[in-house]
Amino acid sequence: MDLDSISQEIKSCTKCPLHKGRIQAVPGEGAVSTEILFIGEGPGESEDKEGRPFVGQAGQFLDEMLESINLKREDVYITNVVKCRPPHNRDPLEEEVRVCTSRYLFDQIKNIKPKLIVTLGRHSMQVFFPHFKSVSTSHGKAYKKADQVYLVLYHPAAALYQNSLKETMKDDFKKIPQILEEINQISN
Ligand code: SF4
Numbered sequence: 601m602d603l604d605s606i607s608q609e610i611k612s613c614t615k616c617p618l619h620k621g622r623i624q625a626v627p628g629e630g631a632v633s634t635e636i637l638f639i640g641e642g643p644g645e646s647e648d649k650e651g652r653p654f655v656g657q658a659g660q661f662l663d664e665m666l667e668s669i670n671l672k673r674e675d676v677y678i679t680n681v682v683k684c685r686p687p688h689n690r691d692p693l694e695e696e697v698r699v700c701t702s703r704y705l706f707d708q709i710k711n712i713k714p715k716l717i718v719t720l721g722r723h724s725m726q727v728f729f730p731h732f733k734s735v736s737t738s739h740g741k742a743y744k745k746a747d748q749v750y751l752v753l754y755h756p757a758a759a760l761y762q763n764s765l766k767e768t769m770k771d772d773f774k775k776i777p778q779i780l781e782e783i784n785q786i787s788n
Contacts, residue, residue: 602711603711606708611624613625615699615703618682618685618686618692622643622685624650626647626683627704628677632711633712634712634714635676635716636675636676636716637708637716637717638662638679638720639679639724639727640678640679640680640681640720640755641680641681641682641724642681642682642683642684642723643680644685645685647659654756657757657760658760661769668773668774669773669777677708677712680724681700681723682697683704684700697727701727715780716742717749717750717751718751718753718776719751720756721758732752735752735753735758739754740753751772751775751776753769754768
């Protein structure tokens with residue numbers, strides 16, 4: 601399935617109970633051909649209303665950080681682990697994550713073939729590194745697994761609740777160009 605077909609299928613998906621409470625599913629958006637894929641946890645209230653990822657306050661902070669490394673949303677692809685909003689913004693359940701990632705996220709990755717996957721928050725990190733316990737001990741470092749490079753970051757919403765994380769997130773974000781350069785040097 602190509603990226604458009606995946607997005608279409610997500611919009612009418614009923615494969616897990618999260619479809620019951622959603623206004624709109626949020627497949628993801630951005631450049632089809634990009635070096636960087638950002639993966640958050642799940643849509644929040646604003647995203648559920650608009651059908652687009654990271655459009656609330658956390659999204660504004662993400663945009664700000666993208667600008668700090670001379671990137672715009674249109675230069676990258678942004679999606680979430682689960683594509684429908686969990687009720688009252690609760691954590692997605694293990695089974696919801698399993699169903700949604702196996703049906704959609706892994707296919708999105710296959711289509712985009714990013715050089716770097718940036719995980720935003722614990723749920724996103726644990727899709728790829730289930731044994732990592734906490735973002736606080738894993739963030740800001742690049743990891744390689746089966747030829748794919750990952751950078752673990754806090755979820756931008758965490759910085760909104762805990763102001764001291766803002767500078768940490770900004771510092772971690774600034775590592776992205778250097779990591780990409782290293783990936784490009786190795787692959788050339
Ligand atoms: S969260 Fe994913 S699997 Fe569940 S209904 Fe939405 S798109 Fe389908």
